[in-house]
Amino acid sequence: MRFDVISLFPEMVSHAASYGVTGRAIERGLVGLSVWNPRDYTLDKHRTVDDRPYGGGPGMVMKCQPLLDAVDAAKQHNVLVNRKVICLSPQGRLLSQELLLDASCYDQLILVSGRYEGIDERFIQHACDEEWSLGDYVISGGELAALIVIDAVTRLIPGVLGDDESAKQDSHFDGLLDCPHYTRPEHSDIGDVPDVLLGGNHADIKRWRMKQALGRTWSRRPDMLEKVTLSAEQDALLKEFRTEVV
Ligand code: 4FV
DSSP states (O other): OOOEEOOOHHHHHHTTSSHHHHHHHHHSSSSSEEEEOGGGGGSSSSOOOOOTTOOOOOSOOOOOHHHHHHHHHHHHHHOOOOOEEEEEEEEEEEHHHHHHHHTSSSSSSEEEEEOTTTEEEHHHHHHOOOEEOOOSOSSSSSSHHHHHHHHHHHHTTTTTSSHHHHHHTTTTTTOOOOOOOOSSOEEEETTEEOOOGSSHHHHHHHHHHHHHHHHHHHHHHHHHHSSSSSHHHHHHHHHHHHHHHO
């Protein structure tokens, strides 16, 4: 998997991606990352990447040409075919583990990070396969959204996480919130570790963790429960959890 990010702030992207899991994955060559600055593809001496919006209104809009040429450069650089060009914007499809799992099957993701008020619509319609959104709020640039895509997709690449199991343990992986986690010390002024986790009975521990995941999803994100089909055992565990909390 390789990520090619189009951004006016290349260092911001390459720097933030150089830490932790993504940083190690890049070092180990499990994922590739390049950042392309549209300003390097401008044709005027002022290296202009934005201009005033037609129809008036506040702020500036990113011009088509520097973005088109930056995306072409990212494509030329990699003869990979199984790729998608994604524009990160509030008008996009909401990011989800399901969308990111699908994205992790591509060889290349070209992630276009907007700035200013947005990007000339002709570029999006002509050069982008999809628009993706972090959520229903506005941030100052698409870079943070691109970095979240890079981080979340990189975790799904085989061999990136110590044991691929842990990606499966991730919240939302099975459509449920995660169970609570504990580590030493066993006893503290702010509480003790639940006994079941100390008993070494893995079946009991697995059952407790699923019960907690179900209960927390039911109490915090009932919208997610509507999207999953629970097994009979999960149904029973959730009933048990609910009878215990009321
Ligand atoms: C955004 C989001 C987002 C809009 C104008 C950047 C900003 C500025 N991107 N999910 N929400 N982008 O707010 O992805 O260009």
